[in-house]
Amino acid sequence: MQNWKNSGFFRVLIFTFMIIGVVSVVKLQLEYNSLKMRRDVLAQEIQATSERIEMLQTTLDSPFDDEYIIKIAREKLNLRLPEEIVYYNNLIH
Numbered sequence: 001m002q003n004w005k006n007s008g009f010f011r012v013l014i015f016t017f018m019i020i021g022v023v024s025v026v027k028l029q030l031e032y033n034s035l036k037m038r039r040d041v042l043a044q045e046i047q048a049t050s051e052r053i054e055m056l057q058t059t060l061d062s063p064f065d066d067e068y069i070i071k072i073a074r075e076k077l078n079l080r081l082p083e084e085i086v087y088y089n090n091l092i093h
Helices: 008-061 066-077
Strands: none
Touching: none
């Protein structure tokens, strides 16, 4: 009777398990790298959003005075004071 450790079937079985193990490790490493890149992108988005929140909070905390009203009128409504002179040109930067 042939020893089971020396049989061809046992060698094929061990080789198959080794291949499956290597493929699994490579697949997991690729998935890990992908998740790590995704984490970095999301961390950057969180940082940008936090900075935006801080800027908006500063705007909310600022006093509601004439200077604030003029600033909003200029930025959001594109309005100017009567004594200001506005120049327009058709030059493209």
